[in-house]
Amino acid sequence: MPLLQNRPILALVLVGLAALAAVIGLSTNVLVEKRHIKVVNVQLKEKDYDPTHPALYERVYHGIEANRPDIPVDAPLYERKLHNNIVKRGHALDVKWESEGHPNPHAGALKDLGKEELRYLRGDVHGFLETKRREAQRAEEVATNRALRRENAKEARFEAAAQRQRAEEVATNRALRKENAREARFEAAVARQREEDVMRNRALRKETVRAARREAAGEQDAQNRAALEAGDTRRKLAHGHPLAPAPALHDQVYQGLVAKGHDPQAEDFERKLRNTIARRTEGLEWRKERGARREQRAMVEENLKNKDETWIRKNNAWQRQEEVEAAAAAAGIATENLQLQRLEDDYAPLTVCDRPADVGSTEDFETLQKYAQCPEITKDKPILMLEGMQSHGRTGNNLIEFLHAQQWARDQGLQLGVRAHSWATHLLTKMWLAIDGDDWAQRFERAFCVKMFSSEEELEGWDVVHHDTKELFYYRSNEPLGDYINSQEYSLRTLFRNYNTGEGRDRRGQFAKDMCSGIDALFGEHRKDAIYSAIHSRSLEGEPGFRLLGNVSRKSGCDPVAALEMRPDYIKSILRPLGMLNFPIAFITDGQNSEVLERLQADPEIGPMLRVVPEEASWVGGDMSLAIMSNVFIGNPASSFTGFIAKARLALGFGHNYLFRARDENGEWQTVCGDHCIFDKTIMGVMS
16 A cells, blocks of 8 residues: 555645644534534624624514514514524625635524524523623612712711701700890899889888878877867767867867858857868867778788799699699789889779779780780781570589680681670670660670671671580680690670670660679678678589589699588688788679578678678679679689689789688698689680
């Protein structure tokens, strides 16, 4: 064999065969890897020319998605289009390779690409695209989270800045409040100092006047004693004690009669002389008694001021201690303002039945601004209407209903209306604002800031709010205690600036009675400066009265029966420390329990001082004024009539309403809830 024998040629052949085998093996491996999408190290410039590269598939895939979105991905038509488009794109790439003068290394790679390989290719590219989508989604989430973090950081910085601003404002406001409080304390101290100086000067003037009066009284007493030793008075003449006239008084009267033209020789001259001396002596005695009464009244009033118990609370604040203290502080400021107001030249007290109240005849500026500004009543706002003749309960309840209606309107921002013939006008005109002129309706509207309607037609177009009297009675205001007291007291003072004096008629057309009839019946011409206490005895129909007082007792701590029984020891425990057992005691009752009056009349200390209003002068308005204008008032807190009297007394500046009393551990009677408790809804409930 020549070829075998020629060893160099054989070596060359073997080397060539080996190289050919290597080339064939390499091409085979590349083809297999291409068909199974395993080649990943294709150069960038070759990627666009590789018909089996995922980038080509991705372009074809997106092209089908864009042009034929109606073909489902798993449909046979989709696979055919994918296969055909890839093959077409492969032929195009072949042409591109050849146009550049290079044979396509991937030529024919798609010829044997079957369905299985196509599915494999699609699955791989799906995974590739899914990975890209996930990466894009993650990138988007990262960007979104970064933006959210930036936004949150920005909001946090803004909130921190706002908090710093609020903290600065709070600190500024606190500093302002402290400064205002310091200024208020300083002004209060200056006012107190000024008031102390005024009171000191007043006391010095009074002491000087008293000293002068004592000196003059000493001389006058000497003259009076001489006159009484030798003269006569009408009282002593009536008792048959004729006395010779005192020389000094005799000469003065004698000369006076002569100066007036009387003849000393006339038969009746001696009688005229004697009668004139008697009148002069009686006048001196009357003036002396009046001075003594005034001095006594001043002493009693001073004693009462020193024993005021308006703001006492004995473990019954019901978690409202701060509210009670705030109300007491506001009342203290109002008292200081009133003391300064009294120093003004034009100050005059509000008087009821000629008896001065402890408030001015006009309201202070702050109260006028808050309650007396009556805006025009129009159809633009709802109006709470007081209408109908049906009312809930007796007079005390009806008065509460009217006061609650005013409070309801203030609390809810409502206007207040009243029908000309209704329970409200019939109630009020019996005691206040009697009809005595054509302008009565206008005066009524101005006094209570209401709109009066005379007919149903006038209500057309109004947004009327209807509440019956029972709903008004059970209304409870959410105003703080101090504000509620101020609001109610203003309404009460408005009533007593317009009390009836027996002139005019009520809404039923009957003559209006005199609110002063009870005071006049007991004290007559001395009603202005009479010193007296008043007791209101109300049994409240027996057993129901004990239940009502028991309910008040549980809330206030007062005795559950004492205010119903009004026993002598209970009355004396109040009046004796005040020095009031030496003065008249007016007794007002509903007449249901005569035993109370009989026990008091039988007591040796109370009985002689007890005064009962005559039947012809006794009526609800007269009895009410008699109790309201007393120096000391004792009543039953379970009675709405007592409650109204106590509230009116506080509105007029009077304290010493003894309603809430109980025995202490030593058996001594003491006040457990001060005068203000009559306004406290936690104590009085709906009757507050």
